Amino acid sequence: MKYTLHIWRQESPSAKGDFVSYIVDDISPDSSFLEMMDLLNEQLIAKGEDPVTFDSDCREGICGSCSMVIDGRAHGPGHGCTTCEVRMRSFRDGDHIYIEPFRSAAFPLIKDLMVDRSAFDRIIESGGYVTVHSGPKPEPNSLPIPHAVAEHAMDAAECIGCGACVAACPNGAAMLFTSAKISHLGLLPQGEPEHDTRVVGMVHQMEQEGFGACTNHAECQDACPKGISISFISRMNRAFAKATLREPDQRRGTMSNQ
Amino acid sequence: MRLLKFYQSSIGKKIVAAVTGAILFLFLVAHMLGNLKIYSGAEKIDAYSLHLRTFMEGFFGFGGFLWIARVVLLVAVVLHITSVVLLIRQNRQARPIRYRRKRRFATSIAALSMILTGPWILVYIVLHILQFTTGTLQPTPFKETPQGIGAVYFNLWNAFQVWWIAALYVVSMAFICLHLYHGLWSMFQSVGWNNPDRNRNVRLFATISSIALFLGFSSVPVLVWADVVPPPAGQDGTVVVEKVGVESPALVAEGQDSRD
Incomplete structure (x- = not known):
């Protein structure tokens, strides 16, 4: 599967950010969204470019680390799942995907897609x-x-x-x-x-x-x-x-x- | 002090907006039921208008009760708008950078258009009061009774002979009821009376109330314009003070001509 990603890139909290487009190819429909992002980052590192910064931890939907707005939906397509649980089969081959950070005055941006x-x-x-x-353990x-x-x-x-x-x-x-x-x-x-x-x-x-x-x-x-x-x-x-x-x-x- | 602390929070402002909204909703229900008296004839609705002034006259004086109601409504309107404007300001500041791709999944057109229907309703209310309560705006023949209050039936009937006035009223009613479709449900959610077990009933209440108010209110301009409501008897025995210097039957005829 091939996708065109439009990702919000911002060097630092004070820097000016903008969307940068990347094309990712040969993505398995069964890979998770974050695995697809990892593949993109590996390609960027191989080319000597700065990889896309994003939050992730458990990758099984329980830690609450991942934080992306994908195509205007927080965490991406589907109900009751975090970004790490989104599979690439939710998108069609050739889709343009917009990836933005969580936007809130109370969540200052740290870098790219990572917010505080x-x-x-x-x-x-x-x-x-x-x-x-703090005494002895009470009877449950x-x-x-x-x-x-x-x-x-x-x-x-x-x-x-x-x-x-x-x-x-x-x-x-x-x-x-x-x-x-x-x-x-x-x-x-x-x-x-x-x-x-x-x-x-x-x-x-x-x-x-x-x-x-x-x-x-x-x-x-x-x-x-x-x-x-x-x-x-x-x-x-x-x-x-x-x-x-x-x-x-x-x-x-x-x-x-x- | 406690009230200040309450109002400083957005939740406090929401609850104020909900309670004042409830007062305004109850007023709308009473207003609509009053309007429906037009179908009982000129005497009934004009007597009702007079009754609003003479209600508890012994205690409050002529029009005293009505003025108390007006003050309560004015305070409710001012608090409703002030709270909402403060909330909108807070909300604008909460997302300084907007999304490139913005999509909505759960909300309704009614909820999204609150910010548009609200100001429209305010402008409409001002025009409506200037037209029928004070008589400042007189696009159509306007009469007063010897007590110095508007001759309801005559004024309504003449106003709604003009198609664009009737249309403006129907559109404004649609906007008020769209506002209520979200507002009446929202009111329960804001004050904390909504629960999964009663949400269905709250939603049903909001839907039925808003549709019923729309039908009740807009039936008057539509049926008057469609000539279903009979014209007022110009010489119906009651002495009327002419505010316009033209004979009323001539104007009535003129109004009909311009509509055709």
Whole structure:
């Protein structure tokens, strides 16, 4: 199979980037998209050119490293898969393929297709944790959790933090990521003590990072390799409103009657 | 302080847009039901218009209740637009470099066109108020009753004799309802009342409401223009204050001519 690739090349964060076209030939339809990229890079290295920089790690769809927008779709064609799971048979022989980095003000570009997604780490640091006691290991079944609740929390916990939701969102919002991280802890009794501070802290950090706002297009849900539901965004909105408006800030202390 | 913290977040602004949107939606439902009284005849709809001013007159005075409603609606409109404009600004900044290949997979035309239907609706509302509430714009004969309020039936009937006014109203209603098709569903999602188990019903509510409002509202200009709604009796016993210096029957005839 033969393809014409139009890849975004940018030397450094401050350099001016543009699309560069490459022709790759003799590609097996059963090779993965990243294997095709590896072959291209080997050719570039052989010619003494700078290979295309892109993120990848596990190459089995669980690490959330790969981050490309292929032909206008985050992670490329198909549902519920990351770029490493895309096979070249998804394209027709002779296709022109546009490869762009995830575009977001909060994901500064490092080089070519590699972006800095540490904004997500800072959102996690702002509340994506639970308090555990450091004594002897507790009896695992001492805290009963209904099966449906555990499954619901697991649906949110599937998030691999790849950032495809941000890349696919017409507004560059990180609502799906943040809401999934808030929900997978907030739905469980272990996450209850920090429920409100978690929502407020993580939402605040999300806004600080420069992500956009949700306009309910549901593009994130469609692009998510783990199929995370926008119902978690709805849940986060309600939790945020409750935490900021209804919950008392301070109810301790003495009071004067005059 | 709490409210400020709430509003500083994009989620807070979305919820404000949703709640004010809900107020405006309820107003639209009431407005449409009021409009449908045109099919009960001139007396009924003119009496309804007067009733809106005399409702709780003993407490609020003549037109007092209506003014309270107007202030609430104005505040809702201002908050709705302000919140959305701030969100749009945030969203523009969130993606400084756009994609070369931009494709959409999940969204709808209604959702993508919110940014176009919104401003259109604002311009339409201003023109609509100038035409029928204040009578500042009078492209067609306009009458007031002795109480100083617009003679609803007469004014509507004359306005919609002109094909482009009727067409403009129908198009504007289509835009409002396209806005509602996304907005009414979005409202539940934004305030956090949407869930996979009720999403189907929320979607159905938004679809049915927007289509019903479109049909209810646009039936009036269409049926008036199509002469299904009978012309107002110029000499129907009620004393009317002429705002235009021409005899009304002549104008009615003229309006019909220009349409043909």
